[in-house]
Amino acid sequence: MTLMNDKVHAYKDQISQMENYLPSVVQSYHQFTGECFQAGQLDEKTKQLIALGIGLFANNEVCTFYHVQEARSKGASDQEIMETVAVAAAVGGGHALSQGVTRVQKVLS
Incomplete structure (x- = not known):
């Protein structure tokens, strides 16, 4: 936890x-990201x-x-966070596979 907070x-x-x-630039970035993370059709946790x-x-x-901390602060459970990890892993694996079967072949x- 300390390493995470330190970083x-x-x-x-x-x-x-x-x-x-x-x-x-920094203020514009903060304003932009702040707007992007406001609840809309998708809630802040999502x-x-x-x-x-x-x-x-x-x-x-x-x-x-950062986003693990923020997701938790918006009510995400450990299960939801780990399911997000699984989806990211699937996308990452799918990315490599799709490029392999198209570009490499x-x-x-």
Whole structure:
């Protein structure tokens, strides 16, 4: 838990430092992401679970830690989080397989 919190806090500290150089960029990013994660047709928990799956697929450690925390804070259960992990694994495996059977077989033929 400490490693996770340390990495998320380090990211937040670095974003704050970046804001010293590019305040409008950082503020625009926060405004944009804040809007994206507001409840709409999808609730906030679902959006956090989607973000977690994308973070896993992208191999982004900080986003993975952050979105697990956020999903929990929005009411996601451990089961829902682990199902998200499974879906991300299926997409990741499917991505490699689909590229293998299309691109690789095209080159081989």
